[in-house]
Amino acid sequence: MSATKRVQQWLTFTRQWWLFDAKWQDPYKSATVITKYLKGGHKPIFGGGHMDCGDHVVVINSQDIALRGGDEWYYRVYFHHTGYPGGATWTKAWELHKIDPTMILWKACYKELDKNWSRRGRMLRLHIFKDEKIPVDIIPNITDQIPQLRAVPKRLKDYSQEEIEKFPKLFDFPKEHVLD
Amino acid sequence: MIHPLRRAVLAAVPFSQHGSRMLTSFSAVGSLEASRDGGLMQRMARTEPVLHLIPSRNIHYWEREYKEVLAARKKKEMAANPERYTRPNPRYAFAEWNYKAELYAFGKRLGEEFDDGLLREALTDQSYIHTEREKQEKLGIDTSALEIKNNQELSELGAQVTKDALLQFFQKEIPQFPAEGHNALSKHLTSQQTLTEIATNLGFKDIILCAEYPPSEETYARSFLAIVGALQKSSGDERVEKFVIDFVASLLCGKDINEIWDVARPWHMMVDIAKQKGLYPVEPRLIREAGRNTIHAVYVVGVYDKDKQLLGKGIGETLDIAQEMAARDVLKEFFKTKDPMPPFEFQSANFPYKLVPHVRNIHK
Numbered sequence: 338m339s340a341t342k343r344v345q346q347w348l349t350f351t352r353q354w355w356l357f358d359a360k361w362q363d364p365y366k367s368a369t370v371i372t373k374y375l376k377g378g379h380k381p382i383f384g385g386g387h388m389d390c391g392d393h394v395v396v397i398n399s400q401d402i403a404l405r406g407g408d409e410w411y412y413r414v415y416f417h418h419t420g421y422p423g424g425a426t427w428t429k430a431w432e433l434h435k436i437d438p439t440m441i442l443w444k445a446c447y448k449e450l451d452k453n454w455s456r457r458g459r460m461l462r463l464h465i466f467k468d469e470k471i472p473v474d475i476i477p478n479i480t481d482q483i484p485q486l487r488a489v490p491k492r493l494k495d496y497s498q499e500e501i502e503k504f505p506k507l508f509d510f511p512k513e514h515v516l517d
Numbered sequence: 518m519i520h521p522l523r524r525a526v527l528a529a530v531p532f533s534q535h536g537s538r539m540l541t542s543f544s545a546v547g548s549l550e551a552s553r554d555g556g557l558m559q560r561m562a563r564t565e566p567v568l569h570l571i572p573s574r575n576i577h578y579w580e581r582e583y584k585e586v587l588a589a590r591k592k593k594e595m596a597a598n599p600e601r602y603t604r605p606n607p608r609y610a611f612a613e614w615n616y617k618a619e620l621y622a623f624g625k626r627l628g629e630e631f632d633d634g635l636l637r638e639a640l641t642d643q644s645y646i647h648t649e650r651e652k653q654e655k656l657g658i659d660t661s662a663l664e665i666k667n668n669q670e671l672s673e674l675g676a677q678v679t680k681d682a683l684l685q686f687f688q689k690e691i692p693q694f695p696a697e698g699h700n701a702l703s704k705h706l707t708s709q710q711t712l713t714e715i716a717t718n719l720g721f722k723d724i725i726l727c728a729e730y731p732p733s734e735e736t737y738a739r740s741f742l743a744i745v746g747a748l749q750k751s752s753g754d755e756r757v758e759k760f761v762i763d764f765v766a767s768l769l770c771g772k773d774i775n776e777i778w779d780v781a782r783p784w785h786m787m788v789d790i791a792k793q794k795g796l797y798p799v800e801p802r803l804i805r806e807a808g809r810n811t812i813h814a815v816y817v818v819g820v821y822d823k824d825k826q827l828l829g830k831g832i833g834e835t836l837d838i839a840q841e842m843a844a845r846d847v848l849k850e851f852f853k854t855k856d857p858m859p860p861f862e863f864q865s866a867n868f869p870y871k872l873v874p875h876v877r878n879i880h881k
Contacts, residue, residue, distance in 0.1 A: 339776040341856075344832040344842050351815040353807045393808075477809040 349382060352462070353392045354475075356482040359442060360398040361489050363405060368445035370483060371396065375450065375459045386451045393462045394483070395475060400438035400467040404430060415444065439465040607730045608723040616724075623724050627744075629760065632751045635671070639743035642727035642736050643667040668743035675746030678754075679707055682761040690861050691774070693853045701778040706765050712738035715764055762863055769861060775845070775854055783844040787820070790851050796822040799847075801840045804830070818843045 338346075355374050359367060377383050377390035404410050413430040433440050442465055450456045464475065493501075510516065576584060595602045608614065620640070624631040646667055650660045680703055687699040705711065716737040725732050725740050732740075749757040780786055791797045805817035818839040820828045829850050831843025849855040 339773060340842065341773075341775070341845065344834075344838070347834055348815055348817070348832045351807055352811070352813050474810045478807070478811060480805075480807045 350390060353480045354478040355392055355394045356479050357394055357396045358398055358482070358485055359396050360401040360485075361403045362486055364399075364402045364442045364445045365449075366486055367396075367402075367442070368449040370486065371463065372446055372449045372459075374483060375446070375462055386453075386455070389455070389458075391459050391462060393464065393478070395471065395479060396442060396463070396465045397469050397471065398467075399442045399465050400434075402434075402442060410434070438467040605730050619724060623720070627719070627760075629748055629756065630752055631747060635747040635750055636744075638666045639668050639671050639747040640721075640725050640740055641665060641667055642725060642732075642740070643669065644728035644736075645726040648728045668739060671743035671746035671750075672739045673742075673746070674749060675742035675744065676707065678749050678757055679742060679745050679761050679765060682758045683707070683766060685758070686762055686766050691852070691854065693851065694774070694778075695852070698774075698778040698852070702769070702774060705777045706768060707738075707742075709734045709738040711765075711768060712741045715768065716741040719764070766861070767863055773856065774858075775849055775852075775856075780845065780848065783841055783848055787844040787847050787851075790848070791822065791828075794851075796828070798823055799828065801843060803836070803839075820844065820847050 357367070357371060371394050373379055374394050375391045376386060377388060377392060379392075380390055382388070382390055404413065410431040411429055415428045415430070415433050416425070417428065418425045428436075430441060443460075443463070446463055447456070447460060450459055609616070620633070620636060624633075624636050646663075646665050649665065650663060653660050653663065683703045683706060684699055687694065687702060691699075713734045719741075721737060721740055722731055725736060727736050729736075745757060745761065748760055788797065788799060791799050800821050801818050802821055803816060804819040806815065808814045814834055815832065816834070816836050816839040817830055817832055818836065819830050820843045822828055829843055829846030831839045831841065831846050833839030833842050846855075
């Protein structure tokens, strides 16, 4: 193999590092996107689940994930059995999230991946952090970011007083009107 | 499932004769009347039992051990006497081999007009003359009158002619490639290995007169070059150039010529050429990277000229390698040998048909 072909091969099968911000994102819908990158399904060389061309994904802000509306935090239950009689436990999502804020996203990705021996290796390339604090040796590895499924809307308190005053109004409240 | 032949036999034999003896031998069938089936049964009965014609898809368990022993014995014997089992079987050793006719046909197969004496001389190795002389001396024949010329002179002429033709071809096809590269390509194409490949594919194996069989790489190469020399003497320069382009230069098809000529210090060479072209100072810059803190790190370095225009890119697992590969990439750009290269034009200008009409030669 010539030098040119060798480095071309090296570049083709290199593992990239992707950043994903999980803030206000559905963990189960995010998992379908994240696992695509873990498997390498976004690459033109991808030829099936048996191919070892997956990338690394660094997920931040996992403590701010958003389960679906209503009371999913209360009705989604994680089952575990110790193997001994009476060893079954059912943990609700809000309890699990309290114990470890990275666990729900981890389990969602684990469930989404193909059920075979490549799953553990792929999960090792998933790095989940509960907030924006990432170890310093990971930051230089990152090459690009995966776009969020839903853009995080800006809250009223994030706007400055000047921006709020500039916003066009249809009418002014009377002076006697009590707002809050 | 009963085999159709056996079913026919069973139908023909009276029921009283069915039995174990029936299944292993057809001796009982011989006693049938010949008139009923035109003697077919009698003819079958003389041969092996029909049941044995049905092949078995398995090795029977009672035969297996025996067959294993036989196979092991054969393997052991083959390892002990390799020369007995890998004995060469030269075509020329066959009784009906007519060397004169073969030689004539060989010349015609190449599509060239050879002088018969020169063709024979080109295919005669020095070792053959030695062995012939020894044979005749053993028989008591005076060998002083034996006049056979070997192909040494012709091969020297052929080597020179081949090199000239190749360099002329490269000058026409890849003029931007440096002379050093032209020489390297020519050296590659006239190496023993390449010439052996050509000669074996042209059927030199049995037609070379030499002591050893099969001929060595050296003999193949010398004989091929001697054929070129013989053609030059027989048909002239124009034919021999076409012959070399057809049979030698065409081996570059599908090969990367940048791979054949290995530049020792690409960055230095690139800087020298950039100075000549007025692109200096050139600057390497990191344009992409991934996994810096891992063993899978990859860097992409670009080389920019004085006007900040990208000249070429290189990939590597370290910055040094990426920079060197970028220099190689720029050199390919300078030499107009970047992959994918347009194919070489092997046909001459006055060839009546355009074989590849859609190809545009960017070097002109």
